[in-house]
Ligand code: ADP
């Protein structure tokens with residue numbers, strides 16, 4: 001989440017009166033930015049990660065691991081520390097930033113300034129992440145630990161799962177049966193977002209994840225933990241009137257999804273054209289890396305049959321009305337909308353010839369008036385579609401103080417809609433009054449337990465993104481197939497058992513990976529690969545040859561085939577492409593070795609020689625002596641699991657199925673402060 005504006009947020013009945021105002025001025029703001037920056041060229045590769053943590057309090061006597069709700073104090077403390085550190089000139093630039101997140105137990109950290117494309121920066125990522133974790137750890141209470149952990153297994157269970165305890169009866173924003181009001185960041189934006197989603201939708205959100213049936217799980221599974229007879233809020237009856245499905249884990253609040261942690265990466269492109277190519281190329285990669293980073297099998301105290309957070313978040317902010325969801329015929333609303341505002345990308349946006357119109361095969365409701373306005377302004381079809389598709393949504397939080405803005409200098413109204421379209425990849429226009437250029441954010445990955453793993457995935461994706469540019473790679477498959485991959489990716493053990501649609505031939509015709517590539521010549525700025533910098537801008541890809549039918553361009557592949565390559569030589573696998581790219585860089589020994597350990601982790605996770613975090617967690621719980629094979633993650637098991645997670649991170653517990661032997665733990669050396 002970006003900067004938080006302090007002001008008076010409007011309740012939905014008031015806010016909705018300004019929906020057209022926000023949309024119309026949002027587009028005006030975008031057009032000012034467009035006119036100013038559409039021709040901006042030559043931005044270097046700058047990039048950065050976002051790592052999210054949940055602060056867990058360990059009660060060793062009760063054997064309970066709970067969520068600490070001290071976000072406000074912790075962030076204030078970290079801000080003071082960071083200010084202190086910033087006085088030290090040498091530290092400037094490395095001082096990290098900590099941000100609030102939806103959950104009152106969550107923290108987000110980003111590097112103090114973005115990494116450049118230099119190789120020393122590339123191999124500094126892990127150290128940077130560790131430094132951030134060390135800072136956060138140091139200024140928490142002795143029994144509090146920030147864990148980079150995707151979903152809290154016992155969020156919303158009866159009993160005590162937060163410190164301090166609050167009763168869900170007080171959930172005035174979400175009306176949840178399970179989560180108290182205090183689970184949410186108290187800044188006005190978050191309770192308002194929660195309440196306005198519920199009000200706009202006309203009911204609570206309803207998420208149902210299939211339960212994992214173990215040998216003693218009752219069949220049918222009718223969850224005894226749902227307080228079906230509570231009557232505090234009018235929506236309390238929803239659960240028993242059909243919202244809670246049998247054989248499923250039912251969740252009814254934004255916090256279940258937005259309370260999850262993830263790992264995101266943002267890359268700056270050299271210009272808007274390159275950003276659009278990068279966006280498209282990363283779209284099909286989204287579900288693949290979701291499956292490979294899968295880390296969230298447990299929900300509301302149960303083992304589910306999914307490994308990932310994605311659909312939970314999608315459901316948790318699904319503000320569509322019954323009309324928009326197609327349950328009732330359209331009357332008051334304008335569109336039937338197939339997806340939640342948190343979901344996978346619906347449209348490829350590059351104007352390259354390799355982006356064949358057939359690939360954009362998803363239904364795409366868009367605001368025709370906004371589309372026409374963008375077109376009349378001279379913006380091409382695809383970008384106009386992209387924006388007018390985002391703009392079918394209403395703004396959810398409107399602050400009375402900022403309804404009127406200077407559209408020539410603000411992007412707030414634009415961002416109001418843009419930043420509440422949470423998709424697998426985000427196309428980010430430059431913010432006003434800043435040196436920042438056109439960027440693309442990769443958003444599908446689940447956060448891993450250790451910074452070694454998080455750095456490995458970050459380094460892998462940044463290298464893949466450079467290989468994409470360097471070799472003019474073509475990853476296009478019909479976007480409806482990417483959606484099928486998103487569904488597959490979340491299934492239990494998808495990294496081993498799933499099959500994903502992927503393109504058979506990703507190299508442009510006439511070019512063989514690892515040999516002559518655009519990388520061996522100078523770019524427009526006279527940079528040569530000798531400078532050992534990951535560059536950012538490459539010639540447009542060649543026009544494709546004779547078009548083959550789209551259906552012949554892709555096939556179902558396993559994770560191993562996608563990552564390591566298929567027997568047919570045309571597809572070297574994403575790791576093969578990264579290897580070929582690295583060959584062009586002439587790395588020194590130390591850099592090669594470090595990158596090698598990261599790619600090795602990815603390789604071993606892809607082949608199954610190491611398991612995913614989700615699989616490791618399932619194995620941990622199912623082999624716990626207190627587990628009754630009834631799909632329940634009890635308080636005791638949860639405690640032991642989270643103790644184990646902390647011990648793994650610190651390197652005092654070895655898990656050779658999950659991590660290579662060489663992993664010896666994050667250093668939390670106070671000396672490094
Ligand atoms: P958001 O929450 O809106 O996605 P954040 O500000 O939390 O954004 O994170 C943005 C990330 O982008 C950070 O890792 C930051 O280091 C990185 N970043 C900052 N400036 C640039 C830039 N010019 N180009 C690319 N990445 C950048």
Ligand code: MG
Pocket residue numbers: 001050052101108
């Ligand atoms: Mg975040």
Ligand code: MG
Pocket residue numbers: 001002050099108
């Ligand atoms: Mg952020």
Ligand code: MG
Pocket residue numbers: 001002003419
């Ligand atoms: Mg933000």
Ligand code: MG
Pocket residue numbers: 137138140141142143144145
């Ligand atoms: Mg501590």
Ligand code: MG
Pocket residue numbers: 001050264441
């Ligand atoms: Mg982000």
